[in-house]
Each structure stands twice: as structure tokens, then as C-alpha cells.
Amino acid sequence: MATTTPTKSKRAATENAATPLSNEELLRLYKQMVEIRLFEEKCEELYQKGKIGGFMHLYIGQEATGVGTIAARRPDDNIITGYRDHGAALACGMSARVAMAEMMGRVDGCSKGKGGSMHLADINLKFWGGHAIVGAQIALGTGLAWAEQYKKTGAVTLAYFGDGASNIGYFHESLNLAKVWNLPIVYICENNKYGMWTPVEKVSATTSMAHKAVSYDIPSDIADGMDLLDVYAKTQKAIEHCRNGNGPYFLEIVTYRYRGHSMGDQRAYRTAEEIKKWQADDPIGKFEDVLLKAGIDPTAIDAVDDEVKAMIEDAVAFADASPFPALDEIYTDITIE
Amino acid sequence: MTTLTIAKTIATALAEEMERDRNIVVLGEEVAAFGGTYGATQGLLDRFGPDRVKDTPISEGIIAGAAVGAAMNGLRPVAEIMGINFAFLAMDMIVNHAAKVHSMFGGQFRCPMVLRTTSGGGRQLGSTHSQTVEHLYAHFPGLKVVSPSNARDMKGLLKAAIRTDDPVMFVEQATMYSEKGDVPDDVDFLLPIGKSEVKREGRHCTVVAYSKMVGVSLKAAAELAKDGIECTVIDLRTLRPLDMDPIVDSFKQTNHCVTVEESWAMYGVGAEVAARLYETCLDYVDAPIKRVATKDVPLAYSGPLERYALPSVDDVVKAVRETVN
Known part of the structure; x- marks a missing residue:
């Protein structure tokens, strides 16, 4: 695919790569990853033009995590995440139009322009946000899971957070309660190696996130966040564990963000070599190889790339045409009664 | 009508509501097996079972967090946090999430939860266990x-x-x-949130209070009446929304006002009430509005020191006399 970020895996395709997914499904997941990548690149451009404001955190490099985990969920399983939420929103099925309108503070955004980049959500997709206080989503997700347990729905909650959030009280209080109450929740730590600009080893007593689950007696696994199929398989296993009434599960997904913590992050806290090393293992490039190995025609892949490009342009046009909310809107939805 | 203690009243109200709606669940430290630190959840575990009445770890952040998340997802949790001093550990969840999940996501989410907690001094518990700080929460739109x-x-x-x-x-x-x-026996006995109540009427001074300070103010009013000073005493009952109507009506008659609160005066409820009266009734002001509150110090353990710092009947009597004269 054509993008400002290199995606091609350097590894040669090999034969006989069996996947649990149909070719149609493989192509759909590939499309979602490309959609996230191009959506993010477009957001970067619009932010620089001043069309998007506030704090914005891009998901570039982490696409296989959002897409691979959410592909494994049942439609009634809950998704809740932190401020780096564009990827999860799109993977849950939010249209790029609605997401882009929210980015630009427009009335057709998912939160009517009141939430912005860090607060995307769609209750109909069981996508509960987008929460920008680090770690709060871990606690809220625990509450979502409690409600499902109480209602006996069988739905599992997937609560996402970064390695940085594993040092906050909510993380520890949540894991403890989830174990004590046997809640159906998968805690998904997207370990992208940095909390803002600080590397994990400088601020975390252990660099293994999964290790932190051990003290709460919660079973865990580690997935390669650059490998969608690995993420998918391990998430399936985690969800099944919870669905069967075995209580919480912890999944560490080792990944990398190509861009900074947020926009305007020019700080020199990592080397160009490090970034290049991870980009050589790009999740989209790697998954393209999977598609080719599975016998999918390269022209079908190109067609998806073109389709997504058009989709993103359409989303921008839609968002641009959407009005800002009326000023009186500030007084709505504060309380219900 | 049945005569009940406040603890028993709360337990009864909770039981009646839980009987009515299966989505109501209770959680908190010691609320289940031991019926609450103050006995306000007594009997609920036996009647409604462990799925609906849940003891929690001493983890205020996740008590509030689980309540907010569950409320967003269809339950109606009533969480107990043992003291408002400990609710500081849950303050992020209350003010950043409970108060905002409805508005920040454009009205998609609801948060029908109640967070019960206790406030106030007078028990010789030292400065961290004796604060009256509910007005801090009243600062936040959405709560x-x-x-x-x-x-x-x-x-x-x-x-x-x-x-x-x-x-x-x-x-x-x-x-x-x-x-x-x-206490009325009616299982549907409801009072409107956001309505103050006139507890006593008088023509000389309007005394505004809430919670324990209503009783203190009523005693002061009885004292003052002996000297022919008649007070209107108004119970705010709700800090947000704040119902100023009866206060304004009364102040236009009395032209004097004393506010009484157990928290500190600085940035407090009395300050808010006074500011609103000055904004809307300046022509009716005959004397500066006075605020009776806890002295501006952390509360001490020693009994006499604590009593000296907290607002008393005498403090209210003195403030009204000074205002009226």
C-alpha cells in the first residue's frame, strides 16, 4: 500500500501459511488496518493545518493490536480504551466519517463534537470510549464487566491501556477486584514501550506487564503486536477463558508507536534506528504477506488500498461539510433530569 | 408513619428500592456481611443475596469506578464510601467520570448511580477523618x-x-x-432533588443551613425567639442544584441573612448563597450577610479543641444578633 509510513515487510513470503480466517475475512482485517493507518495520517495532516485541535495521539504502528483483538470479539462484547482511541473506534465499526467529524469538533461527530480525539465512543457498537484520564478506563471497564456478570449476558469486556497506566492505582485496584469478583474481563496492555516520553524500564518495577497480573493470580499471555494473527489467536483464547466463567485474563501485546506520544512530540527520547527496526516489522506489511501466502490476488489488495484512500477523502469532505454545533449545545446533556 | 433512626431509615429506603427494581445493587466496604459501618445497609444481604449486596476491598477508586462503569452499562449501583475524607481517593472517578460521561460523549451514556458517604466532625477522629467537604463536589456540573x-x-x-x-x-x-x-411508610415517598424547605418562619433574619446545621440553626432560632428575634430557617437539602427561591423570598422580608455550614467558610456554601443574594437582592440588604462555619483550621483530636472549632448554637445566636443589630 502507498502511505507515508513504510509498511512492506522485508521478509519473503513462504508457502503453506495456514490461518484460521477465510480469505474474505483476511482482506476485511487488512482493510481495517489500512483504514486506521490512512485515517491517522490524514489526522496528522489536518492537525498541522489547524483543522483538528486539542491533544491527539496516533495509533500508527499499533494497528494489528486494535484490529486483531476486536476481530476476536462477539458483537456484544464491550470495548473500552484510553486516549489513543482512533484505532479501536474504527475497528469497532465506527465510520471514518463520524470519527473524522468528531476529530474536527463537528455536530455529526460520534459525541456531537463534545469529546474530540480522545473521547470517541459509540454505545451502539459497544465501544465505550475513549477515556483520557490514564487508567480510568481500566476501572470503568471493570464496572462494565460487573454489569454483564450480573445480567448473565455472557458478554466479555476488553479493557485497553498502555504500559504507562500499569503504574496507576486504578490498574491495581481493578485487577484485584476483578479477580475477587471473578469478572469476565480481558485486561489488554498495549505495551508500546513508552509512557509519554519515558521508557518503560525507567518507571516500572518490571518491564513485563504480564508479570504484574501474576500477583493478582490472573492468568496471562503475551502477544506479538506486529503480528495480527498472533494477536487474534491469543485474544480468542482470552475471551473464551472469560466467557466460560473463569474470571479475568491479562493479555500483554508488545507493540510500538511510530509517532510520538501526541502531536507536536519532537523530543529526542528514542533513536531513528529504533523506530526503523520496528517499522521493518510493520504490522500491515507483515499482514500483506499473510494475504499473499493465503493466495489473495495482489490486485485485490491494491483495490482495497484504493478503496480506503477514497473512503478517507470522503470522510474529510463529510466532516468539513458538517457544521460546528450551535452555541446553545453547551447547555444540553449536562444532566438528564 | 413510623419512628426510625436515620440508619434504619436508609436501610429501609434501600430495601424498598431494591424490591422495586432488580437493577439496583449495593457495594462498598463492610456493606454486606456486617450491614455497613454505620448500620445503614443492615439486613440487605440476607434479603437480596450476595449478587446484589457486595463487600469490596478497601479500594475507593474501584468502588466508584465499578459503580460508574456498571451504571453506564444498565445497573443502578448505590455505592457506599465510608467517609467523605476517603472519597478523595475516588474523586477522579466522581468528578471526571460520573459527572462527565453523559455530556462528554454527547449524551450517549448515562450514569444513574448514587454514592453514599458520611461527612462531618465531632467524633474526636483528628483532622483527616472529620472534614465536611460536600461543597467541593457541588462545584461540578453534571453531579x-x-x-x-x-x-x-x-x-x-x-x-x-x-x-x-x-x-x-x-x-x-x-x-x-x-x-x-x-418517616412516612409509603414506599413511593419521594422528595424532589433541588428543593429547599422552610423549616421555621420569622421576620427578622433568614438563616440558611443544611444537614446537621439545620438542627443547630433551629435550636438557635428557638433561643433567639425568647428575645423577640424571629428567624426563618431554610434547609437547603440539596447543594446542587441549589434552590434559592425560598431564600430570596424570605430575604426580601427579613433583609438579613446568616448562613450556617459545618465546612470551612472559604469558598463554601455560605459564600455561594451570599453571593447570589448580593447579585439579586442588593436593594434588600440591610446588613452584611454573615457566615457561621468551622474555624479555618484542621480539626484537632482533643474534645474541647474540636468543639471550639465546630459551629455551635451559640455561634449562630451570636451571628444573628450581630446581623440584626
């Missing part, structure tokens, strides 16, 4: 803050708090649980 002064209001307002779809901080004064009052 409702209720703090009743008597058993009847506890029932009517707790039931209203449970039934509203908005998040409510429900603040009980910790020394009042054994106080008795006549």
Missing part, C-alpha cells in the same frame, strides 16, 4: 449533591436519588445516624 437534615428527608431524597438517571453524591452526617424521626 447532584444531596445532604438531608432528618430521617424523613433521608427517605424521600435517597429514593429520589436512586430513581434519577443522574449521578448523585448523597452525604449523611456521621453523628446523626442514631437520631430518630417520623
